[in-house]
Amino acid sequence: MAKTELDFRGMSCPMPIMKTAMAFKKATSGDVFTIMCDDPGFEPDIKAWASETGNVLDSIEKKDKDIIATVTKK
Amino acid sequence: MANGEVSEKVSDIKGMAGDGVAAKVQELEERLAKLEDKNNNLTMILMSGEFDKAFAAFIIANGALAMGKEVTMFVTFWGLDAIKKPSFSTAGRGFLEKMVLWMRPKGPNKLATSKMNFAGIGPKLFRYMMKKKKVEQLHNLIEMATEFGLKIIGCQMSMDVMGLKAEDLIDGVEVGGVATMLNSSYKSNSTLFI
Numbered sequence: 326m327a328k329t330e331l332d333f334r335g336m337s338c339p340m341p342i343m344k345t346a347m348a349f350k351k352a353t354s355g356d357v358f359t360i361m362c363d364d365p366g367f368e369p370d371i372k373a374w375a376s377e378t379g380n381v382l383d384s385i386e387k388k389d390k391d392i393i394a395t396v397t398k399k
Numbered sequence: 400m401a402n403g404e405v406s407e408k409v410s411d412i413k414g415m416a417g418d419g420v421a422a423k424v425q426e427l428e429e430r431l432a433k434l435e436d437k438n439n440n441l442t443m444i445l446m447s448g449e450f451d452k453a454f455a456a457f458i459i460a461n462g463a464l465a466m467g468k469e470v471t472m473f474v475t476f477w478g479l480d481a482i483k484k485p486s487f488s489t490a491g492r493g494f495l496e497k498m499v500l501w502m503r504p505k506g507p508n509k510l511a512t513s514k515m516n517f518a519g520i521g522p523k524l525f526r527y528m529m530k531k532k533k534v535e536q537l538h539n540l541i542e543m544a545t546e547f548g549l550k551i552i553g554c555q556m557s558m559d560v561m562g563l564k565a566e567d568l569i570d571g572v573e574v575g576g577v578a579t580m581l582n583s584s585y586k587s588n589s590t591l592f593i
Contacts, residue, residue: 335533336533337532337533337534337535338458338534339458339461339462339465339535340535342462342465342466343461343462343464343465343543343547345465346464346465346466346467346547347547374465374466377466377467378466378467
């Protein structure tokens with residue numbers, strides 16, 4: 326089960342979600358991704374994306390301007 | 400649910416109950432599979448040829464593709480401006496067709512905005528502001544969506560009216576009519592008209 330860090334800081338909608346989806350397409354079930362993004366829309370977006378795609382949002386936290394989400398591929 | 404899974408379930412039930420029940424279950428399973436499939440599709444109709452509206456359309460298309468949906472975009476009338484190649488020859492077309500093609504923008508980077516166009520200064524201003532905010536450019540959004548599996552269908556009738564040929568549009572565009580669009584819409588759980 327691979328662990329990957331994705332840095333999407335500086336990108337704006339819809340790129341972080343697109344890039345997340347692209348990374349998940351290549352991943353296998355159980356892979357864990359830590360995604361960093363400074364677009365404020367990313368927080369609701371990653372929640373919506375995870376609930377729609379069935380991938381598991383393990384945690385989401387804010388550090389200064391950055392939003393850090395940990396998502397496991399279903 | 401795949402057909403293989405359905406028939407597997409049905410043969411399990413045949414063992415437990417009579418053929419009549421199994422047939423009914425098979426019918427229900429197939430109907431359920433059809434409904435579940437619907438949740439996976441989005442149909443879009445892009446009629447507008449303005450920069451801002453085409454931009455919105457391709458943002459939504461990209462988002463839906465990222466959500467794992469199958470997206471079909473039916474592009475008609477002014478919307479065709481957004482999916483034209485930046486340059487193509489108008490040779491072999493009638494005078495009026497040539498006039499229309501000459502007067503309309505070619506491709507996503509030439510579109511006008513629906514508000515604050517200011518004779519073409521508006522789009523330049525918005526593109527500059529978007530670049531500063533690191534928003535992806537429209538032509539990149541279109542390219543990314545098609546790479547991600549967006550199915551674009553050009554409206555045959557409006558293409559005929561304007562003298563557009565399939566090869567004048569970006570690569571990978573299929574051509575179809577209203578029935579093609581409706582068929583896709585009936586199989587989708589939402590249809591957007593932009």
